[in-house]
Amino acid sequence: xxxxxxxxxxxxxxxxxxxxxxxxxxxxxxxxxxxxxxxxxxxxxxxxxxxxxxxxxxxxxxx
Numbered sequence: 001x002x003x004x005x006x007x008x009x010x011x012x013x014x015x016x017x018x019x020x021x022x023x024x025x026x027x028x029x030x031x032x033x034x035x036x037x038x039x040x041x042x043x044x045x046x047x048x049x050x051x052x053x054x055x056x057x058x059x060x061x062x063x
Contacts, residue, residue, distance in 0.1 A: 012039035
């Protein structure tokens with residue numbers, strides 16, 4: 001199974017310099033240009049965090 005789709009997995013919420021959010025499997029290294037802002041938590045909890053905090057989907061440079 002793809003670790004990004006694992007409903008039982010543990011995830012982080014990452015944010016880049018453009019304030020775009022991403023779910024990331026907690027067992028993988030955080031990629032360059034991203035930083036963790038939430039987790040390690042369930043997929044559902046991370047999705048809820050993203051829904052609450054990423055309210056403007058445009059990249060920061062386009063706002």
